[in-house]
Amino acid sequence: MSSESKTIFSPQLAARFDALVEKYPVRRSALIPMLLYAQDEVGYLSDAVIAEVARRIGITELDVRNVASYYSLLRFKPAGEYNIQVCTNICCMLRGGYEILERFREELGVDPKGVTADGLFSLEEVECIGACSWAPAIQVNYDFHDELKPDLVPGIIDGYRSKAKAKGKNKNA
Amino acid sequence: MPRLVSHPDEFKIVSRRFGQGAAQIDRYIELGGYESAKKCLAQGPEWIINEMKASNLRGRGGAGFSTGMKWSFVPKQSAKPKYVLVNGDESEPGTCKDHLIFLHDPHAVIEGTIIAGLAIGAKVGFIYLRGEYRYLLEIVEKAVADAYLKGFLGKKIFGTDTDFDVITQTGAGAYEVGEESALMESLEGKRGIPRIKPPFPAVVGLYGGPTIINNAETIATVPHIIAMGATAYSDVGTQRNGGTRLFCLSGHVEHPGVYELPMGYNLKKMIYEVGGGVAGGRKLKAVVPGGSSTPVLLPEEIENLGMDFDQVGKAGSMLGSGGVVVIDDQTCMVEFALRTIGFYQHESCGWCIPCREGTDWLKKSLTRFHAGFGTAADISNMQYLAENMLGRTFCPLGDAAAMPTIAFLKKFRKEFEDHLDGKPCPYAKEGVPQLTVV
Numbered sequence: 001m002s003s004e005s006k007t008i009f010s011p012q013l014a015a016r017f018d019a020l021v022e023k024y025p026v027r028r029s030a031l032i033p034m035l036l037y038a039q040d041e042v043g044y045l046s047d048a049v050i051a052e053v054a055r056r057i058g059i060t061e062l063d064v065r066n067v068a069s070y071y072s073l074l075r076f077k078p079a080g081e082y083n084i085q086v087c088t089n090i091c092c093m094l095r096g097g098y099e100i101l102e103r104f105r106e107e108l109g110v111d112p113k114g115v116t117a118d119g120l121f122s123l124e125e126v127e128c129i130g131a132c133s134w135a136p137a138i139q140v141n142y143d144f145h146d147e148l149k150p151d152l153v154p155g156i157i158d159g160y161r162s163k164a165k166a167k168g169k170n171k172n173a
Numbered sequence: 174m175p176r177l178v179s180h181p182d183e184f185k186i187v188s189r190r191f192g193q194g195a196a197q198i199d200r201y202i203e204l205g206g207y208e209s210a211k212k213c214l215a216q217g218p219e220w221i222i223n224e225m226k227a228s229n230l231r232g233r234g235g236a237g238f239s240t241g242m243k244w245s246f247v248p249k250q251s252a253k254p255k256y257v258l259v260n261g262d263e264s265e266p267g268t269c270k271d272h273l274i275f276l277h278d279p280h281a282v283i284e285g286t287i288i289a290g291l292a293i294g295a296k297v298g299f300i301y302l303r304g305e306y307r308y309l310l311e312i313v314e315k316a317v318a319d320a321y322l323k324g325f326l327g328k329k330i331f332g333t334d335t336d337f338d339v340i341t342q343t344g345a346g347a348y349e350v351g352e353e354s355a356l357m358e359s360l361e362g363k364r365g366i367p368r369i370k371p372p373f374p375a376v377v378g379l380y381g382g383p384t385i386i387n388n389a390e391t392i393a394t395v396p397h398i399i400a401m402g403a404t405a406y407s408d409v410g411t412q413r414n415g416g417t418r419l420f421c422l423s424g425h426v427e428h429p430g431v432y433e434l435p436m437g438y439n440l441k442k443m444i445y446e447v448g449g450g451v452a453g454g455r456k457l458k459a460v461v462p463g464g465s466s467t468p469v470l471l472p473e474e475i476e477n478l479g480m481d482f483d484q485v486g487k488a489g490s491m492l493g494s495g496g497v498v499v500i501d502d503q504t505c506m507v508e509f510a511l512r513t514i515g516f517y518q519h520e521s522c523g524w525c526i527p528c529r530e531g532t533d534w535l536k537k538s539l540t541r542f543h544a545g546f547g548t549a550a551d552i553s554n555m556q557y558l559a560e561n562m563l564g565r566t567f568c569p570l571g572d573a574a575a576m577p578t579i580a581f582l583k584k585f586r587k588e589f590e591d592h593l594d595g596k597p598c599p600y601a602k603e604g605v606p607q608l609t610v611v
Binding site: 002013017024028029030031032033035036041057066067070071072073074088089090091092093095127128129130131132133134135142143144146147 | 174175176253262263264265266267269271272279297303304305306307308340342343344345346348359360361362364367379380389414422423424425429430465486495498500504505509512516519520522
């Protein structure tokens with residue numbers, strides 16, 4: 001049972017948060033991981049997420065928003081189920097990062113910061129993701145794909161499409 | 174999955190266990206793991222700090238400060254708890270070495286954290302990974318849990334009377350948090366803005382307690398130094414630059430990858446022999462020697478350049494974080510400068526005006542320049558802006574944007590002039606999208 005009587009999170013995440021706030025010398029240190037893990041589950045930092053995280057830590061919602069708005073991985077509106085983050089920083093740029101971005105744009109039919117109509121994919125141009133020696137690289141949610149070529153792009157998209165389909169089947173089963 | 178590379182010139186210390194399954198604790202122990210921590214428990218803090226000083230290990234995050242000295246600054250007596258903080262926020266473009274350490278040898282980071290804690294008398298260590306490294310955080314968290322099960326962490330570690338805890342933490346996407354005081358702010362659940370110094374973290378750090386902050390590579394090196402001996406480690410490198418370094422070769426090089434080479438290794442050799450030369454047999458135009466904030470070097474400047482903190486400093490650049498970015502002769506340096514500065518503009522935390530406004534103005538000027546609308550006055554304006562950002566900010570992010578800008582303008586002035594007055598970019602390739610606004 002979570003310490004929160006009215007939690008919007010799954011029982012697993014609620015239990016994880018109960019432990020997380022006790023893990024650090026100061027409760028507030030749990031804030032950033034909590035926001036990130038909440039976003040992983042809910043999809044974005046909704047008003048309800050912010051309210052509950054604020055309550056759990058014991059700070060104001062304004063405090064939470066003030067911190068959350070600083071960090072580029074945290075978002076206030078939904079992304080696609082698979083958020084495709086294409087690095088175009090120098091090392092990726094030198095090895096064709098912009099061509100990779102362009103190919104994703106063509107294949108998905110959305111511009112950076114856009115979400116596909118079915119809500120499955122979103123596209124983002126991002127700064128260095130720490131895969132410089134294996135450039136060009138992207139992250140789909142937290143998964144890395146490196147040493148890319150534009151022709152590998154359709155296969156990556158198809159891979160995630162099948163993954164989503166399989167997940168949908170499991171849900172119905 | 175990041176590909177591992179190797180070259181006969183490598184001297185493997187930190188990367189010794191890469192690719193050998195050492196993320197599993199039993200395998201790590203089989204490969205000699207946790208022996209250094211036991212030795213340090215027996216020898217005591219003074220001995221550890223003396224070993225670190227004698228090893229000539231210098232901070233691998235970029236500043237190159239002596240690790241032993243840093244540890245010795247922590248007061249012995251402190252009313253507040255002391256902390257060890259491992260900086261795995263690796264975000265400097267060109268740098269991907271900690272990525273491999275966390276993936277292949279997370280226990281080396283944990284063991285190094287324990288040793289650092291013993292040296293300064295801390296009972297808690299934090300390992301902070303950038304938010305993008307989620308899969309690596311899971312590997313590190315598994316390793317930490319395994320170390321607790323073995324009794325290497327927690328109460329009475331290794332059956333002694335010493336307690337030591339390790340807490341992992343994730344960031345959420347902010348380059349600035351790699352700066353030590355901003356990292357402490359972030360770990361305290363705040364916006365990652367830098368603190369004024371002094372007081373230095375060794376005196377007033379995390380939660381107000383004395384804190385040492387070291388780069389993940391620095392910490393992962395510590396157990397190896399204890400195992401092989403400070404003198405043996407120091408002998409591998411050059412004077413005042415002990416040991417080896419993980420160099421991340423990237424960009425237009427035939428065999429990019431992370432190579433562990435002795436400090437002082439010749440840069441030209443690194444590119445042409447270790448890296449197999451410029452990709453496609455093209456000509457070298459420039460090299461960024463230590464991550465995107467370090468001033469660019471020309472081919473003639475790397476002829477006899479040994480890659481250690483002092484030699485690269487003398488050559489007018491910095492060894493930085495070990496990210497060596499190779500640039501061929503087909504690259505537009507104005508575009509490269511724009512992409513470099515676009516990053517710092519995006520990452521400036523906005524706390525100090527010279528950095529917040531300076532990076533923005535630089536990016537705007539470079540964008541206009543690259544689009545062909547630059548004027549001769551823009552070149553001197555950018556120079557003026559960059560020079561006035563230097564040293565005028567709380568943290569080095571302002572310098573990190575200003576220093577490369579000054580070098581680009583000085584060393585590639587002609588390329589800037591080639592973009593003047595509506596001339597199209599001479600390097601534009603058909604069918605390749607041009608960088609416009611980042």
